[in-house]
Amino acid sequence: MRKLLLGTALFLAACSQADTPVATDEAYQDTLQLALLDAKPGDIITIPAGTHSLDRGLSLAADGVTIRGEGMDVSILSFKGQIAGAEGLLVTGDNVVLENFAVEDSKGDAIKINDTDGVTVRGVRVEWTGEAKTENGAYGLYPVQTTNVLIEDVVAIGASDAGIYVGQSRGVIVRNSRAERNVAGIEIENTQDADVYGNLTTDNTGGILVFNMPGLTQPGGRVRVYDNDVYENDRSNFGHPGTPVASIPAGSGVVINSHDDVEIFENRIRDNRTANIIIASVYSSNFADSSFSDTFDPYPDRIHVHSNELSGGGNKPDGMELKAAKTVKFGLTGHFPHVLWDGYARGDEDPKICIEEPNAEVFNADLPNESKNMRVEMDLHRCTLPRLPAVTLNAG
Amino acid sequence: MKRFVLIVAGLLAACSQGSDSVVFHAASNPATLADWNVLDIRQGHLVPSGGSTVYEVNAPLFTDYAHKMRTIYSPSVAPVRDDGSLDFAVGTVISKTFYYPENETGTVITPDNGRDAIDLSTHRLIETRLMVLRETGWSPVSYVWNEAETEARLKRTGAVVPLTLSGTDFAYVVPNENQCAGCHATDMTTKVLHPLGATGPQIKNRGHMVVSGIMQHGATAVQADYRxxxxxxxxxxxxxxxxxxxxxxxxxxxxxxxxxxxxxxxxxxxxxxxxxxxxxxxxxxxxxxxxxxxxxxxxxxxxxxxxxxxxxxxxxxxxxxxxxxxxxxxxxxxxxxxxxxxxx
Known part of the structure; x- marks a missing residue:
């Protein structure tokens, strides 16, 4: 009898989770949005403890405002019942601080910050609860065309594109944060002067991505990725077909695509089943055949990998071609070296892909020549580069 | 005596004309749409008032098949700028009322812009949005109509209006004040709001607007009517x-x-x-x-x-x-x- 009761209780619990329609807390939604509309520089808008169900995206346009909750697991804005808005919260004001609250289950992106100067996001959680699935929103934290950006102590889970994505920005620090069960854990795209350190990325399809895409307002440049833990990012790619991240092989640790001046050092990168570090050109992505403008540089140049702890991984690459290449060159039980390079470079110029690691070799997949001469090579990569400067943010 | 009566009549006429002008609120937004005197309900119809003139646009924004009645009140004749925008004076009030024919059966395919009176017995009013040109620039203001269609009240945080159109249930969403800028601030850096439909290329009945003293005659391109x-x-x-x-x-x-x-x-x-x-x-x-x-x-x-x-x-x-x-x-x-x- 006792057992039966327990069973029933569990059953009811399961039911209530799945079937209860989400009732929008309309009074709170009005209160919060009104506070956002009325906010003046210096104001602090507090989000009380509890889970607040909202059905429309929030927006903040004022400068100098702080939105503060009581903790990332305490003050929760839930968008499970969202019917309108491409994000949970849209911020277009300068010098905004977001801290200690959570945005859950938004239909599109969780928090988008567009075209602002001075962004601080601290202790915020963005999450799609339940299974990591394609229907989840694209980006968790999404500052784009922003300057002086500090993201710290945040948690990003379940994004169908990138958990933490910084795009087309200048002066960026992403630190001490955690990204799990996303397609891309942390992605820095077309961004200049970014430091990514002290983060933990695991169980994503790719751990940390540094990308440069054609046709945007600015190219990326000078990104430092250091002191991060990047391990077991082996989750099957659940990105939307057609998106750039959908071409990331499961089991990618740190991925650099068409980006110049990247320094990867003092990270602990291990057990990413395709490769711990992948360096590639847009030519080996989904968009090899797209037309680029003449000013777009598709080749990764001056990539400096040094002083990392690299172990495991490369043993079970994703995708038929990589699997076959691994088996042919390293055998069924072998593994790729720690660094995988697609082999694209500008003419016969030295791309300066410098690997200063005692136990790391580079596998050149020779994609420009249809992989006719796939090879492990180190001669080209025994070089060094000047260190990149640390990022300093201008105080708002 | 006869003369006296005439003078009084003249005075009354002047008075009534005075009170029948759009009321410009220079700083704050009144609680009801009626306070602006941009639109009025007369004999069961919503009609422009206070000197507002109905205009139509060539390439309207789709809003869930809502019909739209658009008006401009302009305190002086607006010159046409080189880029086709209109150089309105402070005090200008532009309105757009979103409404649906009631008991609609077929799919609505004719956005009947230019109707200058909405018969309330056969139409449901949803919201009226204003763009008001103040000293500080254009301000967006949204009013949501009550079900009785007697009053539209200020609603800064937006609203959801459940509707059924041709058998399809959907949620009509009134935007919040910030979201107005999502469309009307077309330059993300300056974030300056401006009208999108009340421009030289977009206004369809330009001749009427010139004759009505809203805008000057100016040579600008005409945007194609996609319909x-x-x-x-x-x-x-x-x-x-x-x-x-x-x-x-x-x-x-x-x-x-x-x-x-x-x-x-x-x-x-x-x-x-x-x-x-x-x-x-x-x-x-x-x-x-x-x-x-x-x-x-x-x-x-x-x-x-x-x-x-x-x-x-x-x-x-x-x-x-x-x-x-x-x-x-x-x-x-x-x-x-x-x-x-x-x-x-």
């Missing part, structure tokens, strides 16, 4: 995209992050979507690789997003819960007729 099938397919499609997308998708707009420019000045090529890969589309790709795949609307992100009602996928992001079937059909036809491929 006019006598015009070229390219002109119609480009005008549709400009009217519905370019407030964000222009070289300095909120959506310049995507690299997609749908303004009339965009060059045919990747910047206009042709063979352009997505950047941050997420689920909006629909599994497709390019915004426009020439000749292949079924494999184009643009048509996918226009035909979606999922908030995470659809375009425009705001302002609709239904698909504009006629708009999608126009863009599909346009893409279908494009030559070439994306080299794949």
């Amino acid at each position: 006019d099938t006598n015009l070229s397919l390219d002109d119609r499609a480009r005008s549709y995209l400009a009217g519905n997308c370019a407030h964000c998708h222009n070289p300095v707009g909120p959506a310049d992050t995507s690299g997609l420019d749908l303004s009339l000045s965009a060059q045919v090529g990747p910047e206009m979507g042709r063979c352009k890969p997505p950047i941050a589309a997420g689920s909006g790709t629909g599994g497709h690789k390019f915004s426009i795949m020439p000749g292949d609307p079924d494999n184009s992100i643009m048509t996918y997003r226009l035909a979606s009602t999922d908030p995470g996928s659809m375009m425009p992001e705001l302002g609709r819960g239904l698909v504009h079937a006629e708009g999608v059909a126009l863009i599909r036809e346009w893409i279908a007729e494009m030559d070439g491929d994306c080299g794949t």
